[in-house]
Amino acid sequence: MPETAQRLLIIDDDEMFCHVLHRALSRRGYEVLLAHDGSQALALARQYQPPLATLDLKLEHESGLKLLPELLELVPECRIVVLTGYSSIATAVEAIKLGAVNYLCKPADADEVLTAFFRQEGDPETEVADNPPSINRITWEHIQKVLQEHDGNISATARALGMHRRTLQRKLQKRPVRR
Known part of the structure; x- marks a missing residue:
């Protein structure tokens, strides 16, 4: 838990998911800002300079991957975790190349999100599937x-x-x- 309220921007078009994550992170001492589209996200980032942000990969009318570099241009030190219900290897690789610190599949809870922000190294103990993908x-x-x-x-x-x-x-x- 942060010593002082740390600002965190949630960018997601799923209002229920935003509400649940907002409540959970607020309870953990974070000052949470919500944006449901790219223009709203950029305006909040410009105004509040959040050090942390979650970014939905698939916003209603835009790609989170296109928004990622714009956010980092406004707030270069921002640690961004990409969240998605539509995960793929290609988008995970691109998100990391574009500057995300991590990539999580939904549903993800507040503890998983916070761990993703601050995890510095890979985990060699991650299980490798025994069978190939379907x-x-x-x-x-x-x-x-x-x-x-x-x-x-x-x-x-x-x-x-x-x-x-x-x-x-x-x-x-x-x-x-x-x-």
């Missing part, structure tokens, strides 16, 4: 990689994958499959 998981990962390569453009991604745009949209609406 074909559905590999498909999901590939779609995410191609989507990332096309800057989130669904039409361009569908063309690159050789599928109809609506089919791709339906696949993207589903949660990622488990390994």
Whole structure:
């Protein structure tokens, strides 16, 4: 728990998730700011210079990956943890390359988020799966990689994958499959 109230910005379009995380972090002594879109997040970052932020990877009309460098430009010392219900290897790698200190899959609780902010080293004890990912998981990962390569453009991604745009949209609406 911080000695003085440390400011933390939550950027997420899921209002219920924001409410739950806000309450849990406030109880732990954090001063919590909420933003539900990129412009709101940038305005709060500019005004309050939060040292910590959580950033949803998939905001309603924008990508958290595009917002990440803008936040770090405004607050270079900000430690940002990317949270997502749509995890993929491609987005995890890009988030770290763009300056995030960690990447967590939702649902994540307040303790996991706080640990992610301050964890400095990797964990060599992390379990390696005994079985390979399912074909559905590999498909999901590939779609995410191609989507990332096309800057989130669904039409361009569908063309690159050789599928109809609506089919791709339906696949993207589903949660990622488990390994």
